[in-house]
Amino acid sequence: MRVAIVGFGFSAEKSHVPVYRDRSDINLTAAVDPVTARRAAALRQYPNIRVYETFSDLLEEYSDEIDIIDICLPNALHLENIKQALLANKHVLCEKPLVLNKNEYNELVHIANEQKRILYPCHNYKFAPSIVHAAYLIKSGEIGKPLFASFNIFGAGFQRGVPHWQPDWRKDKALAGGGIMSDHGLDAISVAQTLFGGSPQRISAHTRSLNEADSQLEDLAIFCLDWEEKLINISLSSIGSIPKAYYRIQGTEGEISIENNDVFLSVQNKPVQHIFVPTYFDDPGHANWFNGLIDNLLDCINTKNTEPFPLMEAGLVLDIIEKANSSSYNGGVWMGLEFIPKSLQLVS
Ligand SMILES: NC(=O)c1ccc[n+]([C@@H]2O[C@H](COP(=O)([O-])OP(=O)(O)OC[C@H]3O[C@@H](n4cnc5c(N)ncnc54)[C@H](O)[C@@H]3O)[C@@H](O)[C@H]2O)c1
Known part of the structure; x- marks a missing residue:
């Protein structure tokens, strides 16, 4: 499959390109970025690819040489670029969050179906090795019936983008769209979906903006x-x-806890089992999770599956974020969720 990257920043360079380089079934043929230094960074790694200042230039000149458009742009630029790619008859891989609200989501799902193209959001936590392993333990019945889970994700400020463009775009609501809910919140919901399958029925939330960014994006959410x-x-x-992530899952017969590369399985009357699963949550590129995601994307393309589970999950996440804001505004009241995903299942 021939891939063109649109937006050659941190995520393209540190997460996507290292994986493409090692795969024989992916051929990176082009990159788009308005910033000279970023096009130069792309050429340093791939001297033979085409580089373009705009996506329209690429589509005009080189469209026939591309099967998949890989969108690694700041969040608010996803919608228009995905539309352009789908209408040019390309499959689309897009960094998360896919879009900023449910109207945008519904519009894109409609276009992807009309065009019979695969639209695949990069929900990479579904492929984090320790999460996949914990999902396997739960599915195998190791902790009995799961009853309760507690996830604690502590970040250290807004992550910065490459210095050559607008490194603090995540503090700008117009470009980021949302705060921690659409960043670590999305990942945590994706982890819950991977561990338990199905989808939630309601949410109660409290969010706060304790940062000094003018946009007052939320940076605390419970x-x-x-x-x-x-x-x-x-x-x-x-x-x-210090960034840290802890996940604990309690079942009727035991408990699983995950801290970075360590998975602990505690089952009644047995010694605690420690399983080392190299995952590296603290590496923001997460390149070692990306291979599984690409395998799944290619499988969806080959089987013409226009409802990849991360696309269904993206709709669920947007519904949860919208209801979390309403719940918090109303003092944490329970809000019903409306999105009924058709095909949300455990990753096997
Ligand atoms: N999956 C993950 O774990 C993960 C990690 C980091 C970032 N992300 C996501 O990746 C996306 C990009 O984040 P980033 O950290 O790489 O940002 P970044 O600022 O490092 O890179 C953005 C790039 O887009 C380029 N750009 C800006 N406008 C453009 C346009 N109109 N056309 C083409 N290129 C344009 C910029 O020059 C820059 O090189 C975001 O959606 C972010 O949420 C995901």
Whole structure:
């Protein structure tokens, strides 16, 4: 498959390109970026690719040489570029969050179906090795019936983009679209979906903006999801100094806890089992998770599956974020969720 990257910044360089380089089934043929230094960075790694200042230039000159457009742009630029790619008859891989609201999402799902193209958001936490392993343990019945989970994700400020463009675009609501809910919140919901399958019925949330950014994007969120007879409690903050993520899942017969590369399985009357699963949550590029995601994207393309599960999950996440804001505004009241995903299942 021939791929062109649109937006050659941090995520393209540190997460996508290292994986494309090692795969024989992906051929990177072009990159688009308005910034000279970023086009130069692309050429340093791939001297033989075409580089363009605008996506329209690429489509005009080189469209026949591309099967997949890989969009690694700041969030608010996803919608228009995805539309352009789908209408040019390309499959689309797009960094997360896919879009900023449910109207944009519905419009894109409609266009992808009309064009019979695959639209695949990069929900890479579904492919994080320790999460996949914990999902396997739950599915195998190791902890009995799951009852409760608690996720704590502590970030250290807004992540910065490459210095050559607008490194602080995540503090600008017009470009970022949202704060921690659409960043670590999306990932935590994706982890819950991978561990438990299905989808939640309601949410109660409290969000706060403690940062000094003018846009007052939320950087603290505590929410509870009522998820098919389980309660999932998620605490997110980006106001700390050291990034850390902890996941604990309690079942009727045992418990799983995940801290970075260490998975601990505690089952009644047995010694705690420690399983080392190299995952590296603290590496923001997460390049080692990207291979599984690309395998799944190519599988969706080959089987003409126009409802890849990360696309269904993206709709669920947008519904959860919208209801989290309403719940928090109303003092944490429970809000029902409306998005009924057709095909949300465990990653096998
Ligand atoms: N999956 C993950 O774990 C992960 C990690 C980091 C970032 N992301 C996501 O990746 C996306 C990009 O984030 P980033 O950190 O790489 O940002 P970045 O600022 O490092 O890179 C953005 C790039 O886009 C370029 N650009 C700006 N306008 C453009 C346009 N109109 N056409 C083409 N290129 C344009 C900029 O010059 C820059 O090189 C975001 O959606 C972010 O949420 C995901």
